[in-house]
Amino acid sequence: xxxxxxxxxxxxxxxxxxxxxxxxxxxxxxxxxxxxxxxxxxxxxxxxxxxxxxxxxxxxxxxxxxxxxxxxxxxxxxxxxxxxxxxxxxxxxxxxxxxxxxxxxxxxxxxxxxxxxxxxxxxxxxxxxxxxxxxxxxxxxxxxxxxxxxxxxxxxxxxxxxxxxxxxxxxxxxxxxxxxxxxxxxxxxxxxxxxxxxxxxxxxxxxxxxxxxxxxxxxxxxxxxxxxxxxxxxxxxxxxxxxxxxxxxxxxxxxxxxxxxxxxxxxxxxxxxxxxxxxxxxxxxxxxxxxxxxxxxxxxxxxxxxxxxxxxxxxxxxxxxxxxxxxxxxxxxxxxxxxxxxxxxxxxxxxxxxxxxxx
Amino acid sequence: xxxxxxxxxxxxxxxxxxxxxxxxxxxxxxxxxxxxxxxxxxxxxxxxxxxxxxxxxxxxxxxxxxxxxxxxxxxxxxxxxxxxxxxxxxxxxxxxxxxxxxxxxxxxxxxxxxxxxxxxxxxxxxxxxxxxxxxxxxxxxxxxxxxxxxxxxxxxxxxxxxxxxxxxxxxxx
Ligand SMILES: [Zn+2]
Ligand SMILES: [Zn+2]
Numbered sequence: 001x002x003x004x005x006x007x008x009x010x011x012x013x014x015x016x017x018x019x020x021x022x023x024x025x026x027x028x029x030x031x032x033x034x035x036x037x038x039x040x041x042x043x044x045x046x047x048x049x050x051x052x053x054x055x056x057x058x059x060x061x062x063x064x065x066x067x068x069x070x071x072x073x074x075x076x077x078x079x080x081x082x083x084x085x086x087x088x089x090x091x092x093x094x095x096x097x098x099x100x101x102x103x104x105x106x107x108x109x110x111x112x113x114x115x116x117x118x119x120x121x122x123x124x125x126x127x128x129x130x131x132x133x134x135x136x137x138x139x140x141x142x143x144x145x146x147x148x149x150x151x152x153x154x155x156x157x158x159x160x161x162x163x164x165x166x167x168x169x170x171x172x173x174x175x176x177x178x179x180x181x182x183x184x185x186x187x188x189x190x191x192x193x194x195x196x197x198x199x200x201x202x203x204x205x206x207x208x209x210x211x212x213x214x215x216x217x218x219x220x221x222x223x224x225x226x227x228x229x230x231x232x233x234x235x236x237x238x239x240x241x242x243x244x245x246x247x248x249x250x251x252x253x254x255x256x257x258x259x260x261x262x263x264x265x266x267x268x269x270x271x272x273x274x275x276x277x278x279x280x281x282x283x284x285x286x287x288x289x290x291x292x293x294x295x296x297x298x299x300x301x302x303x304x305x306x307x308x309x310x311x312x313x314x315x316x317x318x319x320x321x322x323x324x325x326x327x328x329x330x331x332x333x334x335x336x337x338x339x340x341x342x343x344x345x346x347x348x349x350x351x352x353x354x355x356x357x358x359x
Numbered sequence: 360x361x362x363x364x365x366x367x368x369x370x371x372x373x374x375x376x377x378x379x380x381x382x383x384x385x386x387x388x389x390x391x392x393x394x395x396x397x398x399x400x401x402x403x404x405x406x407x408x409x410x411x412x413x414x415x416x417x418x419x420x421x422x423x424x425x426x427x428x429x430x431x432x433x434x435x436x437x438x439x440x441x442x443x444x445x446x447x448x449x450x451x452x453x454x455x456x457x458x459x460x461x462x463x464x465x466x467x468x469x470x471x472x473x474x475x476x477x478x479x480x481x482x483x484x485x486x487x488x489x490x491x492x493x494x495x496x497x498x499x500x501x502x503x504x505x506x507x508x509x510x511x512x513x514x515x516x517x518x519x520x521x522x523x524x525x526x527x528x529x530x531x532x
Contacts (some may be wrong), residue, residue, distance in 0.1 A: 043466050159464050
C-alpha cells in the first residue's frame, strides 16, 4: 500500500527545521508541455501512452528517480488517491485523470511531486515548510534542469512555455503559500486584505484548493502572473507578497489582542478544555480547534515552554484517511470522531512543551 | 452637404459663422478652463480640425449600418476561426478557456492578446538576463512590434514593448 512508503505520524516536510506562526509551507511549481503532442483536451488517445512512457523514461534517467516512486494513477485505489490529496501531493484533477496519468513523489525535508498528464503534460512542484522560498526555488531548479535536458518542451518567444490554460504561459511558474490567517478572518478585514492581494497579483483559495473551504482559517495564496516577468522577478514579487501577508496578519492579531483580549483568552482556554475532555471530534471541528490553539500559542496565551512553533502537520494528520492508517480495522464515521478526539489529546499530552496545559 | 440626420433634431448653429449647422464639437483647454466650440464643416476645416471631421460620418444612418456590418464581420470571423493543428475552434476555446495544443497560441494570437493582457498585464514573455529582464527577440524585432502595436492602438502591449526595448538598450550600452 502506498502509505507504507511514508511517515504517517508526522509529515517531515511540514515539521521542518524552519517554522513560522503563519506560514505552513511554500510551494513552487512549473507547468510544461512536450512538443509533438496535443494538450490534454485534444490529445489523441493513442498518443497518451507514448507520452506517459516518454516522460517516465526521462524520469528514470535522473539522479533523483531512485529516491522517490512513480505511481500510475489508474493503479491506485481510491483510498490511496485520497491519501495523496490529503497530503497535498496530488491534485483532485489528477486523481480523476485517465489511465496514462501519474505522479512521481519524493518526500524528505521537502516534498517533490511531478504530475504527468494532469492539466498539462508535466507539473513539477516542490514544497518546503514555512517560508523557505529561496531554498525551494534553488532545489526545484536543480531537479528541473536535470529533467529538462531530457525532454523537449513547447515554447514560443512571444508566450514563453505554452500551457493548456492561458493563466500559466510564460515561465509556467507559480508560487503558493499555505498560511494560517485567524487574525484577518476574525478581525473582519478580509475584504481589504483580498484587495491588497489582488494589487500584488496574488489570489486566494481554500485549504484543499479551488472551491474548497478555508477550514481552520488555512488558505492557499498563489501568484497569478506568469507572463512578462522572469522566474527571479516572480520570486522577488512573491517574496514581497509574503511580507505583506505577514504584516496584515500580525496587524490583525495585534488589533484583536488590544480590542478583545479577554474574549480571545476565553476562546483559547475553552478550546483547551474541549481538547482535554471531548470524547468525539469531527474533522471540521478539529481544524477549527487546532487553529484556535495555534493562535493561542503564537499570542503567548498558552505557554509553549520556549518552543515558538506549533506542529502544522496536525491539520493534515487529523484528516480521515490519515487517521484510518493508524488503525487495524476500518472505522465508521462516528467511531472515527471518537478516535480523532483520542489522537489529538495524545498529541498534545505527549509533546513535552504542551504538557503544562494538557496534563 | 447632407444634413438629413441633423434636421430632425434641434439645429445648432456654428459658433463661428453663425450660419451653417454645427457638425463637430471641439473641446479646448485654455488656462485650465475647458471650453466647447461647435463648428460647421467649413469653419472646422479652416481651423485645422479635418481629422476630427473624418472620424464622424456625416450621416447617422450611414454610421450605424457601417458599424453593424463591421460587427457582423467580426462575429463571422470569430465563428470561423479554428486551430489547424488540433481543430479546436475559437468559440470552444472561449467557453472552456483551455488551449488544445501549442499551435493554438499562434492560431488565435490576435484574439487572445487582450485576454492575456488582462490576466498577466503583459503580452510578451521575458527571461532573466544579467542586470535585467529580457525578451528573446532582437532589438530590431521589438521595435517593429512596437510600431505595429502603436498603429493598432494596442497601448498596453506597446507599453510593455517599450520597457523591453529600454532594457535591451541598457544592456547594450
Ligand atoms: Zn461656420
Ligand atoms: Zn490547437
